Amino acid sequence: xxxxxxxxxxxxxxxxxxxxxxxxxxxYPMVMSAYYSxxxxxxxxxxxxxGWNNYIRLLQMDPQFKTAIGNTMYMVLFGLPxxxxxxxxxxxxxNEKGKLTTFFRTLFYLxxxxxxxxxxxxxxxxxxxxxxxxxxxxxxxxxxxxxWFTDPKWSKPGLILMGAWATGGTMIIFLAGLQNxxxxxxxxxxxxxxxxxxxxxxxxxxILTPTIFFNLIMGMISTFQYFTQAFVISRGAGSNVxxxxxxxxxxxxxxxxxxxxxxxxxxxxxxxxxWLLFIVILVSTLLLFRxxxxxxxxxx
Amino acid sequence: xxxxxxxxxxxxxxxxxxIVRVVLVTLLRVALGFMVAVPFFWLVTTSLKPENQLFRVPxxxxxxxxxxxxxxxxxxxxxxxxxxxxxxxxxxxxxxxTTVSSSFVAYGFSRIQWPGRDAVFMVLISTMMLPYQxxxxxxxxxxxxxxxxxxxxxxxxxxxxxxxxxxxxxxxFLMSLPMDLQDAxxxxxxxxxxxxxxxxxxxxxxxxxTTALLTFIGYWNEFLMPLIYINTNDxxxxxxxxxxxxxxxxxxxxxxxxxSTLMTIPIIILFFATQKTFIRGIALTGIKG
Numbered sequence: 001x002x003x004x005x006x007x008x009x010x011x012x013x014x015x016x017x018x019x020x021x022x023x024x025x026x027x028y029p030m031v032m033s034a035y036y037s038x039x040x041x042x043x044x045x046x047x048x049x050x051g052w053n054n055y056i057r058l059l060q061m062d063p064q065f066k067t068a069i070g071n072t073m074y075m076v077l078f079g080l081p082x083x084x085x086x087x088x089x090x091x092x093x094x095n096e097k098g099k100l101t102t103f104f105r106t107l108f109y110l111x112x113x114x115x116x117x118x119x120x121x122x123x124x125x126x127x128x129x130x131x132x133x134x135x136x137x138x139x140x141x142x143x144x145x146x147x148w149f150t151d152p153k154w155s156k157p158g159l160i161l162m163g164a165w166a167t168g169g170t171m172i173i174f175l176a177g178l179q180n181x182x183x184x185x186x187x188x189x190x191x192x193x194x195x196x197x198x199x200x201x202x203x204x205x206x207i208l209t210p211t212i213f214f215n216l217i218m219g220m221i222s223t224f225q226y227f228t229q230a231f232v233i234s235r236g237a238g239s240n241v242x243x244x245x246x247x248x249x250x251x252x253x254x255x256x257x258x259x260x261x262x263x264x265x266x267x268x269x270x271x272x273x274x275w276l277l278f279i280v281i282l283v284s285t286l287l288l289f290r291x292x293x294x295x296x297x298x299x300x
Numbered sequence: 301x302x303x304x305x306x307x308x309x310x311x312x313x314x315x316x317x318x319i320v321r322v323v324l325v326t327l328l329r330v331a332l333g334f335m336v337a338v339p340f341f342w343l344v345t346t347s348l349k350p351e352n353q354l355f356r357v358p359x360x361x362x363x364x365x366x367x368x369x370x371x372x373x374x375x376x377x378x379x380x381x382x383x384x385x386x387x388x389x390x391x392x393x394x395x396x397x398t399t400v401s402s403s404f405v406a407y408g409f410s411r412i413q414w415p416g417r418d419a420v421f422m423v424l425i426s427t428m429m430l431p432y433q434x435x436x437x438x439x440x441x442x443x444x445x446x447x448x449x450x451x452x453x454x455x456x457x458x459x460x461x462x463x464x465x466x467x468x469x470x471x472x473f474l475m476s477l478p479m480d481l482q483d484a485x486x487x488x489x490x491x492x493x494x495x496x497x498x499x500x501x502x503x504x505x506x507x508x509x510t511t512a513l514l515t516f517i518g519y520w521n522e523f524l525m526p527l528i529y530i531n532t533n534d535x536x537x538x539x540x541x542x543x544x545x546x547x548x549x550x551x552x553x554x555x556x557x558x559x560s561t562l563m564t565i566p567i568i569i570l571f572f573a574t575q576k577t578f579i580r581g582i583a584l585t586g587i588k589g
Binding site: 017026225232258267 | 440
């Protein structure tokens with residue numbers, strides 16, 4: 001008894017810093033943000049309780065909120081699958097030994113170490129409609145390139161393209177997963193006469209499903225919070241332009257939330273948005289976990 | 301047909317398949333590699349162009365003359381060194397604090413068996429799913445009331461309490477070390493603190509290196525937190541300074557590209573210098589899946 005009490009004391013001694021941090025920087029703010037979400041609060045006057053009004057207004061009366069949800073879902077439903085697919089293709093192409101492989105691995109990985117703000121500034125220039133290199137190359141092939149970040153129809157595809165360029169981190173995780181495939185499985189498949197395509201579809205991909213699942217979950221959580229790239233690029237359009245343009249086409253959830261909090265000082269409204277975001281992330285994650293029984297293979 | 305020719309046919313078709321595969325893989329690699337390399341080329345070539353070659357049609361591929369002076373101008377225009385100093389003022393303490401505190405906490409989650417440990421650990425894991433936005437507003441209110449707005453404290457002080465992800469990472473590493481190590485030390489009457497500092501800490505060096513590296517890069521790139529907390533231009537870190545410069549001088553592409561290059565180079569050097577730690581860190585983030 002005495003010994004286990006001492007162990008508890010020792011354990012808490014070591015874990016203590018995190019517990020204090022958790023109480024101060026996570027639990028207390030969570031409680032407060034739940035409370036703020038039920039209030040009208042502009043930082044100047046004390047919060048005023050207004051019940052569920054923030055949520056009602058968000059869900060029923062705010063067209064920008066709808067825009068933000070539409071844009072964010074676009075990225076989750078189109079951007080994320082494309083990014084995962086590109087990362088997976090890169091990983092499969094690089095899952096071999098050899099000097100050239102090392103070179104290509106480094107090359108494919110390099111964009112993801114470029115700081116996000118620097119990469120965003122770079123891509124504004126890469127996708128400049130008149131003088132950017134992409135449209136220049138398209139023109140030399142006889143196509144006239146789109147307006148990218150100046151055109152509401154092409155701004156999100158532009159962001160997706162940029163994300164595909166910087167997907168090296170996901171690629172490395174796929175590569176680590178590919179390394180888990182036992183060589184013996186390939187050898188016995190070869191004895192049965194399977195070519196590389198059949199090996200890829202019937203051996204590699206099934207064994208990789210836990211990694212795909214992991215990347216899908218992590219990617220989904222971060223895509224719901226997509227912020228910096230769109231913020232930098234849309235604000236870069238001019239010195240007094242609010243983020244989210246052109247024409248609201250890059251007004252993502254996290255950007256609209258940020259604006260509510262720090263541009264309009266609608267703290268309660270922003271807190272309500274944050275809780276809705278959290279709930280959506282939780283529910284989507286749960287649904288993915290539920291579906292995982294059907295397509296994720298563990299322990300092969 | 302004899303058995304012999306049958307198997308040699310099969311062997312030949314397999315060989316052909318293998319050749320097709322290698323050719324296809326190589327073509328795809330080169331094509332993708334080209335697409336990855338183009339923006340890098342554009343970054344560097346633009347950063348070295350004289351102003352009058354930026355907007356020229358047809359495009360100037362290789363600047364003539366090569367304007368190294370763009371870098372000098374960019375550094376002065378942007379106050380690059382002020383921003384660099386600010387970034388380091390945030391990133392260095394944040395890295396040290398996160399690494400030390402996370403390893404300390406990780407010890408408590410792995411090498412001491414205390415009642416309730418696993419439940420508390422589950423709480424830690426679940427905090428990683430919490431979007432930053434949920435705590436963003438109340439934290440801002442707290443730091444505002446403390447008078448910490450426009451200081452680095454809101455960015456640095458929380459790192460004293462360990463980062464959930466890094467605690468997790470170091471804990472996984474500590475769990476893989478044999479328990480006898482500390483049992484022997486305990487019998488010898490070593491205090492828990494000494495076991496942590498003198499036995500475990502040196503053994504966890506790889507995990508600590510990964511933590512330090514990822515934290516440092518994280519703070520080098522961090523944009524949202526300084527955007528919220530730092531208002532004065534002189535106090536901006538690089539990421540925020542570059543964005544502000546972009547807003548004001550949007551057409552100065554040569555200088556912007558030079559500044560972006562300067563902000564990227566240290567991380568690329570870091571990447572090449574610590575490649576093993578680097579890749580392991582990225583791969584480790586996937587292992588928990």
